[in-house]
Amino acid sequence: MANHETGGLAPNQDLPLLRIRGLGVRFGTFNAINPLDLDVRDGEFLTILGPSGSGKTTLLRAIAGFQTPSEGGIEFDGRDIAEMPINRRPFNTVFQDYALFPHMTVRENVSFGLRVRGTGRKRLNDRVDSALGIVGLEELGARYPSQLSGGQQQRTALARAMICEPRMILLDEPLAALDAALRRQMQNFLKSVQRQSGITFLFVTHDQSEATTMSDRICVMRSGSIEQIGTPRDLYYRPKSKFVASFFGASNIIEPCEIIDVRNDVTSVRTPVGTFAVAGPAPEGGSGLALAVRPEAFGIGNGKPANQIELTVVSVSFIGSETITELKHRNTSLEFKMKARSDPAAIPPAPGSVLTVGFDPAECALVSGDTG
Amino acid sequence: MRAEDCVLWGFAALFILIPLASFLVYGFFFVVDNSVVYRPTLANFAEILSNDSYRTTFFKTLRMALEVSAINLVLGYATAYFIWLRPPAWRNFLVIALAVPLLMSYIIKIYAMRGVLGTNGLLNSVLLALGIVDEPVSALLFNLTAVRITLSVVLLPFMVLPIYISLERIPNSVLNAAADLGAGELQTFARVILPLSLPGGIVGAMFTFVLASGDFLAPELVGGIEGFTYGRLIFSQFGLAFNWPLGAALSILLMIVALAVIYMARRLGNPRWQR
Ligand SMILES: Nc1ncnc2c1ncn2[C@@H]1O[C@H](COP(=O)(O)OP(=O)(O)O)[C@@H](O)[C@H]1O
Numbered sequence: 001m002a003n004h005e006t007g008g009l010a011p012n013q014d015l016p017l018l019r020i021r022g023l024g025v026r027f028g029t030f031n032a033i034n035p036l037d038l039d040v041r042d043g044e045f046l047t048i049l050g051p052s053g054s055g056k057t058t059l060l061r062a063i064a065g066f067q068t069p070s071e072g073g074i075e076f077d078g079r080d081i082a083e084m085p086i087n088r089r090p091f092n093t094v095f096q097d098y099a100l101f102p103h104m105t106v107r108e109n110v111s112f113g114l115r116v117r118g119t120g121r122k123r124l125n126d127r128v129d130s131a132l133g134i135v136g137l138e139e140l141g142a143r144y145p146s147q148l149s150g151g152q153q154q155r156t157a158l159a160r161a162m163i164c165e166p167r168m169i170l171l172d173e174p175l176a177a178l179d180a181a182l183r184r185q186m187q188n189f190l191k192s193v194q195r196q197s198g199i200t201f202l203f204v205t206h207d208q209s210e211a212t213t214m215s216d217r218i219c220v221m222r223s224g225s226i227e228q229i230g231t232p233r234d235l236y237y238r239p240k241s242k243f244v245a246s247f248f249g250a251s252n253i254i255e256p257c258e259i260i261d262v263r264n265d266v267t268s269v270r271t272p273v274g275t276f277a278v279a280g281p282a283p284e285g286g287s288g289l290a291l292a293v294r295p296e297a298f299g300i301g302n303g304k305p306a307n308q309i310e311l312t313v314v315s316v317s318f319i320g321s322e323t324i325t326e327l328k329h330r331n332t333s334l335e336f337k338m339k340a341r342s343d344p345a346a347i348p349p350a351p352g353s354v355l356t357v358g359f360d361p362a363e364c365a366l367v368s369g370d371t372g
Numbered sequence: 373m374r375a376e377d378c379v380l381w382g383f384a385a386l387f388i389l390i391p392l393a394s395f396l397v398y399g400f401f402f403v404v405d406n407s408v409v410y411r412p413t414l415a416n417f418a419e420i421l422s423n424d425s426y427r428t429t430f431f432k433t434l435r436m437a438l439e440v441s442a443i444n445l446v447l448g449y450a451t452a453y454f455i456w457l458r459p460p461a462w463r464n465f466l467v468i469a470l471a472v473p474l475l476m477s478y479i480i481k482i483y484a485m486r487g488v489l490g491t492n493g494l495l496n497s498v499l500l501a502l503g504i505v506d507e508p509v510s511a512l513l514f515n516l517t518a519v520r521i522t523l524s525v526v527l528l529p530f531m532v533l534p535i536y537i538s539l540e541r542i543p544n545s546v547l548n549a550a551a552d553l554g555a556g557e558l559q560t561f562a563r564v565i566l567p568l569s570l571p572g573g574i575v576g577a578m579f580t581f582v583l584a585s586g587d588f589l590a591p592e593l594v595g596g597i598e599g600f601t602y603g604r605l606i607f608s609q610f611g612l613a614f615n616w617p618l619g620a621a622l623s624i625l626l627m628i629v630a631l632a633v634i635y636m637a638r639r640l641g642n643p644r645w646q647r
């Protein structure tokens with residue numbers, strides 16, 4: 001976890017392993033990737049996170065060489081690789097559908113990268129044994145892909161990508177096809193392989209919680225552009241836009257906001273539902289500001305929170321460990337959601353009753369509204 | 373057995389197995405004075421196996437069919453591979469263009485080939501125009517080579533289509549994976565594309581062999597005396613010689629070969645990794 005706080009900084013922080021400058025991909029007149037910059041540091045687990053259609057796969061394909069960029073440069077370890085043929089690029093890919101060779105056994109699949117390089121038999125066998133050991137498939141070397149479960153195919157694909165000891169591995173939604181339980185198991189597994197091997201992982205997912213638990217840094221994409229890059233904590237607590245805030249679960253958006261005062265690192269904003277204090281300085285270029293509050297930041301009662309709103313209860317749903325209360329502001333009909341730990345002793349408020357809901361200045365964020 | 377299965381098997385029995393069996397059973401009868409004697413005997417088979425000219429024709433035909441399959445495997449693979457490399461819109465057009473001749477009358481196609489191979493035919497015109505020959509070659513028609521060429525051309529779609537289908541089934545990501553792992557184009561072809569599409573080639577070779585070995589129209593129309601094949605031998609028993617039992621017995625032998633080839637192709641064309 002310490003990893004997350006420091007952003008998992010690798011020793012050679014000033015020299016990124018992968019350096020993308022002004023990389024853009026157009027399909028006809030459609031900009032799948034708007035020219036963007038991205039640095040991937042040596043040894044980090046960087047996740048590209050974004051909804052379906054935001055250009056994650058296209059970006060990864062451009063890096064791997066399967067997609068010719070319309071413009072821009074890609075440097076790997078200081079070398080320009082934009083024109084380099086796929087088979088010469090010094091990193092490997094784990095495909096979403098695994099793309100295992102169906103006519104080869106697990107062993108033959110894993111050894112493929114070595115065989116095309118003409119690696120000697122002894123060295124090849126040692127390397128394959130060790131790769132199969134890492135992914136826990138020692139026993140299944142003689143099986144064909146059609147005889148493997150999804151998780152086993154996934155491990156085979158990982159071992160195959162690791163066999164040539166690349167410094168970076170690209171993974172496009174490798175867990176999307178797995179069921180929830182296996183997915184969590186594979187998340188931990190991938191993360192531990194990454195940590196132990198020290199290989200840089202450039203990982204793609206549309207699942208916010210997956211990105212949060214696995215990554216050193218997350219790059220949020222939206223409509224072919226990078227919306228924000230940062231550690232999971234940054235994005236969770238300091239989203240810069242409404243989009244990132246909602247993606248990371250801060251679903252209560254109060255807008256428009258107007259800054260009325262900034263003092264001692266506390267910003268005061270006026271909103272249609274009241275005036276609130278927000279920890280931290282005001283964002284720059286703040287046009288069309290909004291205040292994002294997490295559902296779990298809300299608390300009932302008149303305790304310490306500096307920020308308070310009076311809201312009407314719409315409905316209360318008990319979902320086990322947590323209780324979700326839907327609320328509405330009387331005058332503006334803005335809707336709110338509050339999530340709290342379920343309290344066995346509490347009597348749920350009746351719909352229509354009015355509650356005073358509070359939240360801490362540190363648990364909300366001023367974000368930019370929609371830009372496009 | 374489920375009801376649908378019963379119906380299916382019922383249809384198969386009614387329209388395929390029973391007519392076939394009622395014909396093949398003649399192979400175990402014999403002829404006296406131009407009329408069939410319905411008494412079981414193996415005499416037809418004994419005669420076929422002991423008769424030199426039947427045996428020679430049999431093996432000559434199998435060899436010719438094997439040659440046609442081999443030529444078509446190479447031609448068909450190249451054609452299928454070429455089509456597969458075209459952009460998607462082109463591909464569909466080419467596949468349809470290739471399949472259209474299958475809908476045409478067989479006899480017309482063979483007459484067309486006769487036109488191509490004749491002294492005034494297309495092939496001769498091309499050879500003349502290219503200066504490869506000085507005067508029209510008559511050796512292109514009415515021999516076994518003419519049969520080989522004709523069958524190769526006419527049966528080519530049966531080779532191309534299964535190969536093309538197996539190429540089509542290779543996911544793009546699998547090819548990307550090969551390149552990603554360092555394979556150049558030649559290695560990707562040799563290690564991935566070829567092994568994955570070979571089952572299609574085996575199926576195509578099976579089709580070609582079975583159809584070529586049993587064909588009688590092409591040898592009849594372009595084969596001349598040299599091109600007397602097993603199919604023509606069978607045909608002559610029903611037509612000229614009017615010896616149905618011998619014809620049926622000859623057919624049974626050919627059918628055994630065909631079934632053996634189909635069985636082998638099923639084993640080879642369905643490798644372990646596919647099951
Ligand atoms: N080959 C292509 N031709 C045209 N449009 C494409 C192509 N590939 C992707 N796109 C478009 O580019 C956008 C981004 O796609 P993609 O990178 O696959 O998104 P993601 O992986 O984030 O779901 C989508 O709108 C998609 O329709």
Ligand SMILES: [Mg+2]
Nearest residue numbers: 056057058173
């Ligand atoms: Mg994608």
